[in-house]
Amino acid sequence: MASLGIDVLFKGTNFLRLLQGLWVSIEISLISVILSIVLGLVIGMLMTIHNPLLKAVLKVYLETVRIMPQMVLLFIVYFGTTRVFGWDMSAESSAIFVFTFWGTAEMGDLVRGSIKSIPNIQFESAFALGMDKVQTYIYIILPQTVRRLIPLSINLITRMIKTTSLVMMIGIVEVLKVAQQIIEANRKVSPNAAFGVFAVVFLLYFIVCWPISRLAVYLEKRWA
Amino acid sequence: MNTDILIEYLPLYKDALFLTLRIGWQGIFLAFVIGLIGSAILHFKIPVLKSIVGVHIELFRNTPLLVQLFFIYFALPKVGIQVTAETCGKLGLGLLGGAYMIETFRSGLEAIPTIQTESALSLGMNDFQTLWHVILPQAVSISVPGLLANVIFLLKETSVFSTISLMDLMFTAKDLIGMYAKTIECLFLLVVFYLIMLLPISIIGAIVERRMRYGQFGD
Numbered sequence: 311m312a313s314l315g316i317d318v319l320f321k322g323t324n325f326l327r328l329l330q331g332l333w334v335s336i337e338i339s340l341i342s343v344i345l346s347i348v349l350g351l352v353i354g355m356l357m358t359i360h361n362p363l364l365k366a367v368l369k370v371y372l373e374t375v376r377i378m379p380q381m382v383l384l385f386i387v388y389f390g391t392t393r394v395f396g397w398d399m400s401a402e403s404s405a406i407f408v409f410t411f412w413g414t415a416e417m418g419d420l421v422r423g424s425i426k427s428i429p430n431i432q433f434e435s436a437f438a439l440g441m442d443k444v445q446t447y448i449y450i451i452l453p454q455t456v457r458r459l460i461p462l463s464i465n466l467i468t469r470m471i472k473t474t475s476l477v478m479m480i481g482i483v484e485v486l487k488v489a490q491q492i493i494e495a496n497r498k499v500s501p502n503a504a505f506g507v508f509a510v511v512f513l514l515y516f517i518v519c520w521p522i523s524r525l526a527v528y529l530e531k532r533w534a
Numbered sequence: 535m536n537t538d539i540l541i542e543y544l545p546l547y548k549d550a551l552f553l554t555l556r557i558g559w560q561g562i563f564l565a566f567v568i569g570l571i572g573s574a575i576l577h578f579k580i581p582v583l584k585s586i587v588g589v590h591i592e593l594f595r596n597t598p599l600l601v602q603l604f605f606i607y608f609a610l611p612k613v614g615i616q617v618t619a620e621t622c623g624k625l626g627l628g629l630l631g632g633a634y635m636i637e638t639f640r641s642g643l644e645a646i647p648t649i650q651t652e653s654a655l656s657l658g659m660n661d662f663q664t665l666w667h668v669i670l671p672q673a674v675s676i677s678v679p680g681l682l683a684n685v686i687f688l689l690k691e692t693s694v695f696s697t698i699s700l701m702d703l704m705f706t707a708k709d710l711i712g713m714y715a716k717t718i719e720c721l722f723l724l725v726v727f728y729l730i731m732l733l734p735i736s737i738i739g740a741i742v743e744r745r746m747r748y749g750q751f752g753d
Contacts, residue, residue: 314612314613315612373736376686376736377686377690377728377729377732377733377736378690378725378728379690379691379692379693379704379728380690380693381693381694381704382693382704382724382725382728385704385707385708385721385724386721386725389711389717389721390717390718390721392717393717393718394718468596472596472597472598473598475598475600475601476598476600476694478600478697479696479697486600486601486604489604493608501612502612504608504609504611504612505609505610505612505613507609508601508604508605508608508609509605509609511601511604511605512597512601512602512605515596515597515598515601516592516593516596516597519596519597520592520596523595523596
């Protein structure tokens with residue numbers, strides 16, 4: 311395999327650097343996912359409230375996030391806010407902001423769907439027992455929703471990890487950027503390094519995402 | 535915001551939109567074909583092909599399009615498979631989209647009651663005729679909302695084409711910002727053009743979905 315450039319990865323700390331690059335993406339996705347799940351629970355509950363104005367605002371938010379490619383949102387936050395408001399956001403915080411903004415909308419919609427799928431009689435029974443709205447949500451609705459939500463939120467994690475590969479475009483040194491650097495640095499000694507290194511990056515993403523999506527499928531079947 | 539600049543940039547964005555649409559639709563068509571063939575293979579449980587389709591789905595659903603494009607565009611030439619940037623874009627979109635389309639169509643196929651197949655077979659149709667004339671038309675119509683969701687998802691994904699130096703909307707915006715630093719105008723046009731491309735499909739999708747609440751969604 312020497313001619314295909316796998317050997318380049320075993321020179322010096324190249325493979326370690328690649329893994330560190332992957333960790334940058336995963337770190338950004340994990341922070342964004344955790345924030346999205348917390349905020350998404352709130353937004354999702356707000357989506358079920360019957361208030362026309364609130365409904366309209368949330369609908370616009372959800373549709374905006376659904377229609378705009380994440381890359382466009384990244385550009386708007388990273389380049390646009392500096393221009394308009396003079397904020398000097400680092401690439402990492404812009405990325406976390408954008409992915410949380412996106413993830414919250416997606417999560418909110420999942421939460422809304424799960425709450426809607428809880429039969430109305432659960433609400434009515436809780437009210438009949440004298441619980442107020444907050445108590446009903448905390449003790450009755452949310453525990454049931456969480457079970458339906460867990461497989462769906464796990465799916466969100468893989469989607470988040472896949473999407474964070476875009477952060478390379480705003481200059482964050484993540485796994486693809488490191489891969490490019492390694493290939494560039496070894497251009498002379500190993501002209502075919504691109505094959506080996508990109509194949510490894512491909513596999514690394516697969517190794518990270520595949521078990522997570524299998525887990526989601528398993529839980530979905532088990533808890534359906 | 536300066537309107538003169540907007541008007542000056544408009545033709546560049548228009549060209550980029552057409553490029554995105556051209557590659558996008560060809561890629562999505564390829565995805566559609568892969569989806570039909572793949573879901574038929576899974577439906578009939580054809581021995582070896584079934585595993586290939588399974589591997590394809592897992593491999594392409596669990597990796598980002600950006601990485602897939604880099605692999606096709608930068609890595610494959612080293613083993614003698616050279617494609618142009620445009621072909622690479624179509625191929626990447628087709629393979630990624632195919633993985634999602636197979637799942638969408640399969641859930642459509644699974645939604646068709648077995649009695650439909652049995653009736654068709656008892657009328658003397660062979661396996662292929664049953665699939666082509668009886669099952670597929672129903673399955674595809676059930677899959678339409680999921681299909682449209684996939685189309686929107688894939689058109690959004692085209693935004694990474696700029697990385698393999700295709701002059702799509704993202705590339706144009708980035709290029710213009712880099713050269714003339716008219717950030718606000720460039721980003722404004724970028725948003726407007728993505729809306730022009732995706733809003734109509736999204737509205738159609740919402741209408742279709744209201745009519746029939748079936749089908750699985752891509753992401």
